[in-house]
Amino acid sequence: MSAxxxxxxxxxxxxxAILRKCARSRVRLGHMLSWGTVVFxxxxxxxxxxxxxxxxxELLEVQEAARAVILPVLIIQAIIVMGLGTGAVAAGIAIxxxxxxxxxxxxxxxPATAKILGFLIGLPMRHYFLFAVTLPFLxxxxxxxxxxxxxxxxxxxxxxxxxxxxxxxxxTVGLLAKRPxxxxxxxxxxxxxxxxxxxxxxxxGVTFFEFLTIRPTLxxxxxxxxxxxxxxxxxxxxxxxxxxxxxRPVPFFNTTLHPITFTLVVQLSLIATMFVIVRRKWMSPDxxxxxxxxxxxxxxxxxxxxxxxxxxxxxxxxxxxxxxSGFGGDPTDEAPEIFFVLxxxxxxxxxxxxxxxxxxxxxSVHTIRAGVRRTRRLGLPxxxxxxxxxxxxxxxxxxxxxxxxxxxxxxxxxxxxGFTIESVPSGEAFLLPLLLIAxxxxxxxxxxxxxSARAAAIALFLAWAPPLFAGAIVAGAFDEPELGMYIMIPCxxxxxxxxxxxxxxxxxxxxxxxxxxASDGFNYVALARTSVVAYALAAIAIQIERLRWSRRIQAxx
Amino acid sequence: MIExxxxxxxxxxxxxxxxxxLEIGAGEVYGLIGPNGAGKTSTIRVLATLHRPTYGEVRIGxxxxxxxxxxxxxxxxxxxxxxxxxxxxxxxxxxxxxAGAYAIPRRERRKRxxxxxxxxxxxxxxxxxxxxxxxxxxxxxxxxxxxxMDPDVMLLDEPASGLDPHARIELxxxxxxxxxxxxxxxxxxxxxxxxSEFCTSYGFMDxxxxxxxxxxxxxxARLDLRATIALRVLEAPERAREVLVSMEAVSEIQIExxxxxxxxxxxxxxxxxxxAGLLSENVxxxxxxxxxVGVENVTMSLARxxxxxx
Numbered sequence: 022m023s024a025x026x027x028x029x030x031x032x033x034x035x036x037x038a039i040l041r042k043c044a045r046s047r048v049r050l051g052h053m054l055s056w057g058t059v060v061f062x063x064x065x066x067x068x069x070x071x072x073x074x075x076x077x078x079e080l081l082e083v084q085e086a087a088r089a090v091i092l093p094v095l096i097i098q099a100i101i102v103m104g105l106g107t108g109a110v111a112a113g114i115a116i117x118x119x120x121x122x123x124x125x126x127x128x129x130x131x132p133a134t135a136k137i138l139g140f141l142i143g144l145p146m147r148h149y150f151l152f153a154v155t156l157p158f159l160x161x162x163x164x165x166x167x168x169x170x171x172x173x174x175x176x177x178x179x180x181x182x183x184x185x186x187x188x189x190x191x192x193t194v195g196l197l198a199k200r201p202x203x204x205x206x207x208x209x210x211x212x213x214x215x216x217x218x219x220x221x222x223x224x225x226g227v228t229f230f231e232f233l234t235i236r237p238t239l240x241x242x243x244x245x246x247x248x249x250x251x252x253x254x255x256x257x258x259x260x261x262x263x264x265x266x267x268x269r270p271v272p273f274f275n276t277t278l279h280p281i282t283f284t285l286v287v288q289l290s291l292i293a294t295m296f297v298i299v300r301r302k303w304m305s306p307d308x309x310x311x312x313x314x315x316x317x318x319x320x321x322x323x324x325x326x327x328x329x330x331x332x333x334x335x336x337x338x339x340x341x342x343x344x345x346s347g348f349g350g351d352p353t354d355e356a357p358e359i360f361f362v363l364x365x366x367x368x369x370x371x372x373x374x375x376x377x378x379x380x381x382x383x384x385s386v387h388t389i390r391a392g393v394r395r396t397r398r399l400g401l402p403x404x405x406x407x408x409x410x411x412x413x414x415x416x417x418x419x420x421x422x423x424x425x426x427x428x429x430x431x432x433x434x435x436x437x438x439g440f441t442i443e444s445v446p447s448g449e450a451f452l453l454p455l456l457l458i459a460x461x462x463x464x465x466x467x468x469x470x471x472x473s474a475r476a477a478a479i480a481l482f483l484a485w486a487p488p489l490f491a492g493a494i495v496a497g498a499f500d501e502p503e504l505g506m507y508i509m510i511p512c513x514x515x516x517x518x519x520x521x522x523x524x525x526x527x528x529x530x531x532x533x534x535x536x537x538x539a540s541d542g543f544n545y546v547a548l549a550r551t552s553v554v555a556y557a558l559a560a561i562a563i564q565i566e567r568l569r570w571s572r573r574i575q576a577x578x
Numbered sequence: 579m580i581e582x583x584x585x586x587x588x589x590x591x592x593x594x595x596x597x598x599x600l601e602i603g604a605g606e607v608y609g610l611i612g613p614n615g616a617g618k619t620s621t622i623r624v625l626a627t628l629h630r631p632t633y634g635e636v637r638i639g640x641x642x643x644x645x646x647x648x649x650x651x652x653x654x655x656x657x658x659x660x661x662x663x664x665x666x667x668x669x670x671x672x673x674x675x676x677a678g679a680y681a682i683p684r685r686e687r688r689k690r691x692x693x694x695x696x697x698x699x700x701x702x703x704x705x706x707x708x709x710x711x712x713x714x715x716x717x718x719x720x721x722x723x724x725x726x727m728d729p730d731v732m733l734l735d736e737p738a739s740g741l742d743p744h745a746r747i748e749l750x751x752x753x754x755x756x757x758x759x760x761x762x763x764x765x766x767x768x769x770x771x772x773x774s775e776f777c778t779s780y781g782f783m784d785x786x787x788x789x790x791x792x793x794x795x796x797x798x799a800r801l802d803l804r805a806t807i808a809l810r811v812l813e814a815p816e817r818a819r820e821v822l823v824s825m826e827a828v829s830e831i832q833i834e835x836x837x838x839x840x841x842x843x844x845x846x847x848x849x850x851x852x853x854a855g856l857l858s859e860n861v862x863x864x865x866x867x868x869x870x871v872g873v874e875n876v877t878m879s880l881a882r883x884x885x886x887x888x
Contacts, residue, residue: 036678041674046664122663124628130652130679398584
């Protein structure tokens with residue numbers, strides 16, 4: 022063989038080896054012709070059907086009919102690139118990992134970022150081609166319909182950002198899921214949740230999730246333009262589709278942001294988080310998804326966006342009325358209830374995020390043992406704080422601290438504004454939900470670290486779900502609501518609800534607005550105290566056991 | 579070229595590699611031998627930077643693999659057990675991808691790909707789809723991929739697993755050629771005959787430990803293994819046996835037809851003395867050959883020792 026040639030620059034995106042490989046394997050002439058024909062035919066049929074129905078039956082002017090073509094083409098594009106493309110990224114990367122090909126790529130001297138970009142752009146390349154097949158129909162709609170190009174450009178800016186977000190989601194899931202089919206299923210499922218479930222939280226003022234999708238921009242940039250051309254056409258379609266999407270300035274703490282700006286900020290934050298996860302997994306499959314510091318930053322990010330969404334709801338009467346308008350009835354009467362529901366949602370989002378970052382950063386007992394051995398062998402005093410083998414207790418403590426601070430700030434802000442709660446109750450009622458958060462998080466962290474994330478998930482399901490169901494049955498079927506609630510106490514959402522009911526019972530606008538059925542024999546204070554004490558005992562026990570085990574490991578190493 | 583000190587690899591509660599230290603010089607062909615589950619693959623995956631060890635220091639070409647993995651990647655070629663390929667790519671496209679990934683200039687790539695395909699005797703399959711190749715051809719294609727950037731160090735994990743005898747012989751010939759090119763090669767196998775013809779030194783692993791390593795002669799000396807002498811007589815092998823029994827350097831005499839096989843304590847002078855003794859006693863010796871200590875002898879000896887220890 023000849024001598025090795027001199028190495029050229031690696032990581033050049035244009036000369037990206039992975040991108041070229043994907044281009045070759047995924048857009049061969051045969052694939053392009055067969056899939057291209059299918060997509061072209063479907064898009065042509067839909068576009069022609071809409072256009073000619075409008076013009077030939079004289080239902081629409083030529084310009085209006087051409088504009089009407091734009092929306093279905095955009096939906097087809099979204100299905101191809103977002104839905105199918107995300108599945109292709111997730112399954113493709115999972116197959117690369119499963120087959121072992123990914124190990125070859127790990128060993129090439131290309132920078133990790135170039136490899137990630139190569140797969141990110143390369144795996145859905147066939148879908149980009151199919152997207153391009155639909156463009157002539159879009160061009161027809163835009164040119165003949167006189168659609169403003171600037172609005173289309175802004176829409177595509179958000180479209181591109183959304184595609185990147187979903188494809189990164191697919192790649193993250195593909196690297197984390199055990200099997201390719203799980204990756205495809207989970208990534209497609211998460212798109213469904215993103216589009217059809219989470220946006221409904223914006224009804225309660227949590228606008229954060231609504232802007233993870235292209236829905237607001239689609240309705241704002243496309244529907245409103247169609248509506249402007251022929252009143253009734255776009256608006257009807259908009260109502261038919263959701264009834265909650267509107268292209269409005271997004272309340273963000275004490276200010277508002279342009280919806281496109283907000284969408285881009287939210288999506289770029291997500292992309293940055295997923296890039297970190299994917300990069301860590303590229304560097305080594307043994308790496309945790311996030312380091313300790315990255316987990317902390319990720320949780321603070323969620324808290325920041327959540328706080329930014331909720332703060333105007335409880336401090337700005339105008340924003341709050343807007344939220345309440347979706348519920349009907351008298352806003353003033355419902356104010357504490359809505360704030361209470363908002364707090365439950367925030368608790369759930371924080372709880373899920375806390376479990377997420379703890380799962381991403383908590384070491385297994387085996388990782389800890391290996392870390393202790395390594396530390397001993399290297400003669401180091403202890404495992405470095407940010408290393409995977411280090412305890413995730415600091416992450417749990419930050420989660421506790423930041424959540425408590427966030428709740429205090431939110432309650433005080435609400436009390437100052439005075440339209441949801443009259444004042445922050447002092448003492449026990451205020452302290453109980455905060456203590457419950459602290460003990461719950463410490464308990465979960467302890468179980469995850471001492472047992473294992475999977476065993477913890479099963480154990481926690483068994484510890485939480487049966488009491489919740491049993492409590493509900495006892496409360497409903499046997500008409501024993503108080504006993505039912507006592508039974509539900511091991512389940513954190515239930516115990517959080519109890520402590521919050523106790524809080525709101527003492528924080529409403531006026532005594533006559535007594536929150537909840539306080540007068541029918543219920544003793545919320547006792548229930549809340551029991552919840553907190555139960556979790557305090559569980560958290561202290563598991564943390565003591567964790568520390569004892571950790572000492573045993575240190576001594577044995 | 580490869581230095582590995584106190585390497586330990588844990589998987590949950592199981593220790594796959596237990597404090598392994600080894601050193602492989604430049605141009606050496608090192609055979610890593612051991613039964614399934616001995617820790618060979620785990621060791622190679624650590625050397626290939628694909629698995630982080632519990633602890634241990636590994637240097638390749640003097641570079642610490644944990645500190646500067648990207649630099650090490652330029653030196654390493656890795657072929658895993660049951661090596662996968664991109665099934666939707668043609669053979670030349672598969673190689674071109676890695677040529678690009680290793681930053682081989684575009685104008686050089688075609689020549690390089692053709693050279694590698696020729697070396698592994700796949701030049702006639704240049705435009706075949708990688709997914710359509712037989713198992714043996716797939717292994718050879720992956721070997722070509724491993725060679726594409728002409729690595730200084732090659733890590734080959736069970737390169738012949740799943741191959742039929744013919745493909746195995748072909749692969750062995752290719753590996754011999756590579757050994758002749760002065761590459762540092764670490765090749766693992768549990769099929770002993772694969773390795774015996776071209777390895778310059780060996781490491782024997784068992785239950786995660788490197789139980790013996792060095793050249794075969796060094797290992798044989800440590801294990802006190804004796805060379806085997808086989809002779810064929812024209813008639814009366816029993817007579818040869820009677821003569822041999824009286825000789826001090828001879829032990830473990832066995833008669834197989836007209837062949838007499840025995841172990842020799844000593845080297846060439848002792849062998850010459852024995853032959854002279856047989857001839858002086860009128861034993862009609864037709865053939866007299868010395869079999870040096872082989873990989874099989876060492877493996878069997880270690881297995882016996884291990885069995886005895888258990």
